[in-house]
Amino acid sequence: MVSILTSRLAIFLAATCVCAALDVDLTSVASIQSAANVVAQSLLSYYHGDEPGQVPGILPGPPQRGTGPYYWWEGDVLWGTMVDYWHYTNDTTFNEATTQALLFQSEDTYNSANWSLSMGNDDQGFWAMSAMLAAEVGYPDPPADQPQWLALAQGVFNNLVSRWEPELCGGGLRWQVFTHNVGFDYKNTIATGIMFNIGARLARYTRNDSYATWAERSWDWLVQLNYIDDQYNVYDSAHIGDNCTIVDKAQFSYNAAVLAEGLAYMYAYTNASAKWQTPLAGLVNRTLEFFFPDGIMIEQPCERPTTLAPFVADPIMAALQSSAAGAAKSCNPNGTCGFRWTTGAYDGNTGAGQQMSALAALMSLLVTQESVPPLTESSGGTSKGDPGAGNHAPALPGALPPITMGDRVGAGILTTFLVASLLAGMWWLMRD
Ligand SMILES: *[C@@H]1O[C@H](CO)[C@@H](O)[C@H](O)[C@H]1NC(C)=O
Ligand SMILES: *[C@@H]1O[C@H](CO)[C@@H](O)[C@H](O)[C@H]1NC(C)=O
Ligand SMILES: *[C@@H]1O[C@H](CO)[C@@H](O)[C@H](O)[C@H]1NC(C)=O
Ligand SMILES: *[C@@H]1O[C@H](CO)[C@@H](O)[C@H](O)[C@H]1NC(C)=O
Ligand SMILES: *[C@@H]1O[C@H](CO)[C@@H](O)[C@H](O)[C@H]1NC(C)=O
Ligand SMILES: *[C@@H]1O[C@H](CO)[C@@H](O)[C@H](O)[C@H]1NC(C)=O
Ligand SMILES: *[C@@H]1O[C@H](CO)[C@@H](O)[C@H](O)[C@H]1NC(C)=O
Numbered sequence: 001m002v003s004i005l006t007s008r009l010a011i012f013l014a015a016t017c018v019c020a021a022l023d024v025d026l027t028s029v030a031s032i033q034s035a036a037n038v039v040a041q042s043l044l045s046y047y048h049g050d051e052p053g054q055v056p057g058i059l060p061g062p063p064q065r066g067t068g069p070y071y072w073w074e075g076d077v078l079w080g081t082m083v084d085y086w087h088y089t090n091d092t093t094f095n096e097a098t099t100q101a102l103l104f105q106s107e108d109t110y111n112s113a114n115w116s117l118s119m120g121n122d123d124q125g126f127w128a129m130s131a132m133l134a135a136e137v138g139y140p141d142p143p144a145d146q147p148q149w150l151a152l153a154q155g156v157f158n159n160l161v162s163r164w165e166p167e168l169c170g171g172g173l174r175w176q177v178f179t180h181n182v183g184f185d186y187k188n189t190i191a192t193g194i195m196f197n198i199g200a201r202l203a204r205y206t207r208n209d210s211y212a213t214w215a216e217r218s219w220d221w222l223v224q225l226n227y228i229d230d231q232y233n234v235y236d237s238a239h240i241g242d243n244c245t246i247v248d249k250a251q252f253s254y255n256a257a258v259l260a261e262g263l264a265y266m267y268a269y270t271n272a273s274a275k276w277q278t279p280l281a282g283l284v285n286r287t288l289e290f291f292f293p294d295g296i297m298i299e300q301p302c303e304r305p306t307t308l309a310p311f312v313a314d315p316i317m318a319a320l321q322s323s324a325a326g327a328a329k330s331c332n333p334n335g336t337c338g339f340r341w342t343t344g345a346y347d348g349n350t351g352a353g354q355q356m357s358a359l360a361a362l363m364s365l366l367v368t369q370e371s372v373p374p375l376t377e378s379s380g381g382t383s384k385g386d387p388g389a390g391n392h393a394p395a396l397p398g399a400l401p402p403i404t405m406g407d408r409v410g411a412g413i414l415t416t417f418l419v420a421s422l423l424a425g426m427w428w429l430m431r432d
Pocket of ligand 1: 088090
């Protein structure tokens with residue numbers, strides 16, 4: 001009898017928990033900020049790098065060491081999220097950990113020998129995108145004797161440029177940095193797309209046209225080799241052995257998102273050149289259609305195995321709103337969030353990646369509060385640059401088994417984070 005009652009009670013409680021979601025009024029800035037705070041605290045409970053004896057900047061991992069499920073690059077996504085968190089809330093609670101993390105891992109231009117066996121051009125690039133974001137949102141500059149946000153982004157960009165090989169596939173970037181890693185033999189969209197993204201942002205921030213030239217070269221290469229087709233489907237990669245002619249047609253939202261954001265920056269930098277306007281409209285259109293089929297963001301391969309350009313800004317905001325609503329429903333009142341946002345409830349699938357994605361979706365709505373576009377050197381940006389940063393020999397490999405594509409796709413949940421934050425970044429620029 002007791003056990004029947006207990007089990008009924010358990011069923012009743014379980015049902016109650018499914019109904020109770022994170023309490024947030026998506027029309028109220030204060031409510032979104034306080035919900036973001038609850039989700040951020042839950043997110044940071046996964047981080048121990050600022051505790052004695054731990055390595056600053058990384059989430060527990062990498063998996064090959066058996067110390068936790070997170071790869072090095074996922075730490076970066078965390079700190080990019082926290083830069084956004086500060087920017088959207090003014091809450092400085094996590095700034096000390098954020099600054100320490102972004103500086104500690106910047107060793108050798110975000111290419112520490114510790115991570116060489118999983119060092120992709122994209123891994124390095126994600127950290128650089130967070131450093132660039134810090135410069136663009138006016139996140140507090142590090143002390144003068146420490147590396148500076150802009151110079152860090154420039155250093156990584158220079159590293160990427162040094163790895164462009166016109167003699168293989170006519171250019172483009174390989175996925176991996178080091179010869180022995182799985183993925184060194186193919187050139188992919190995310191590596192080349194991040195080069196495009198950072199180049200476009202550096203061009204706009206510094207007004208140095210060299211960055212725009214490289215950005216244009218990266219984009220043109222992706223189009224020429226049919227990594228992007230004429231319907232603006234964005235495909236993943238191709239092998240060097242075939243001279244990059246046989247393109248793997250998998251579509252991941254992060255590829256489309258880094259390109260869309262880069263296009264928005266090129267469009268802004270060139271004062272609305274048609275060269276960038278046409279693909280910007282087409283890619284946003286296709287991205288919303290493909291990754292937001294019912295208005296809420298999904299990762300196709302993972303879940304189903306503005307006045308200048310209001311035509312882009314309005315549909316992006318509509319998609320961000322419905323995604324934030326779905327994300328909020330996926331969270332418990334204590335800020336623990338699930339993976340799928342289309343179910344209307346918490347799905348029990350938790351982790352730091354889920355927290356980052358939900359936090360980014362919530363915060364993306366606050367972009368409507370922005371009164372100024374991303375900063376540049378001539379519009380209030382204070383971060384110091386160094387055009388020659390990063391021009392040094394690569395670090396030597398360490399001693400971990402290389403990661404595989406399967407490992408990477410397993411971590412693909414974080415691509416959702418990128419879409420929310422990058423689309424918000426685009427909206428910010430386009431609305432202006
Ligand atoms: C943060 O504080 C600054 C300066 O007080 C203010 O201008 C800005 O609107 C605030 N931003 C948010 C998101 O509350
Ligand atoms: C690299 O790993 C060593 C050993 O765990 C650690 O002491 C050091 O702080 C790490 N450096 C970085 C940049 O992660
Ligand atoms: C390899 O591909 C590039 C880019 O499409 C092309 O320019 C080059 O001629 C190709 N090389 C060979 C040997 O087919
Ligand atoms: C865009 O406009 C600004 C301000 O009018 C001007 O300084 C800049 O040179 C223009 N850029 C291009 C690429 O035409
Ligand atoms: C977006 O695609 C739809 C059909 O897929 C088309 O009708 C519409 O004109 C496109 N919009 C833009 C801005 O390209
Ligand atoms: C948050 O709430 C859920 C559902 O009630 C529960 O399963 C989970 O343990 C809670 N997490 C924390 C950190 O309290
Ligand atoms: C512009 O960027 C290029 C490429 O990084 C660099 O070589 C050059 O020194 C920069 N020019 C200025 C004026 O900073």
